[in-house]
Amino acid sequence: MNQQAEPVGPSEWTHRDEVGVGPWRGPWPTGEHYDPDLLEHGDRRNVVDAYRYWRREAIVADVDTRRHPFHVAIENFQHDHNIGTVVRTANAFAAAAVHIVGRRRWNRRGAMVTDRYQHLYHHAEVAGLADYAATHRLTIVAVDNTPGALPIETAELPRDCVLLFGQEGPGLSEDAQRAAALRVSISQFGTTRSLNAGVAAGIVMHGWIRAHADLSTAW
Structure with a gap:
């Protein structure tokens, strides 16, 4: 659909x-x-x-x-307060767009008004994001600490992609994981099971920047 x-x-x-x-x-x-x-x-x-x-x-x-050809998406089924931070980071790295999947409303305080300069889209379900990605020839990359995920430190992130994040704790839904062509995780060495979603998004976006961005265009 x-x-x-x-x-x-x-x-x-x-x-x-x-x-x-x-x-x-x-x-x-x-x-x-x-x-x-x-x-x-x-x-x-x-x-x-x-x-x-x-x-x-x-x-x-x-x-x-001069936006970069990567998109960022985050599932919003618990009114995650990290979404604002994700939007702010996506703006800092000139992401093509940010996609909110699930609940339309989200807490914008953490965005620090950067949402005014960032293209934002809403999809009621993961299927909508998948259709968008297919239409625009974007590879969906799920970021979640699940068995079988490739370490982000050694994985090759596609240039034209959607970096899809879940929420701290529950992580990505099964629908989101099925929609992804690639699953990656962030290597951890301490006692905590998961990273803050805003922190995780920043790490992965910067990984894309290191692999694909023209650093001569940075401010």
């Missing part, structure tokens, strides 16, 4: 005077990418200096020209 990916809108931005830069001093720069309101009142957003005073739409459009 084909399921259409549903775009998810961004959360609201909370103004914080202690970060960013103040009003532009001197003659204003020209260019449609600049936001007159930010130039007049200051830019307190959590963005890199290269995007100071830019309109949000212009920032998204610019990042779109």
Whole structure:
């Protein structure tokens, strides 16, 4: 059954005077990418200096020209508070998109407003994500500490892929594991059975960056 990916809108931005830069001093720069309101009142957003005073739409459009071809997906069947952290990390590594599978609503606090600059999609079931991946020729890579999973330290991550994460504790559902063409795990050496989902996502995304990214394009 084909399921259409549903775009998810961004959360609201909370103004914080202690970060960013103040009003532009001197003659204003020209260019449609600049936001007159930010130039007049200051830019307190959590963005890199290269995007100071830019309109949000212009920032998204610019990042779109150099996003990486990996996607990130996370199952959301328990309102996982780690999803915001996953979104923030996906934004830091310029992931193509983040997919929320299961419950549509999620706690955005951990995203630190980076969801405003990240393409987000919702799929009610794993089948919807699988259809999206097939349509866009993406390999689904399940990240879970289960028997038979390859160590991420030695596995070869596909360039065009969806990195699929579960929630700490229950991990990925059986449907998610069946949808994956590759299963990987993070090697652990201590006493805990599982890693925090946000931490695990950061480790695996950085593994993709090490294997495929052009580091000369980093800020």
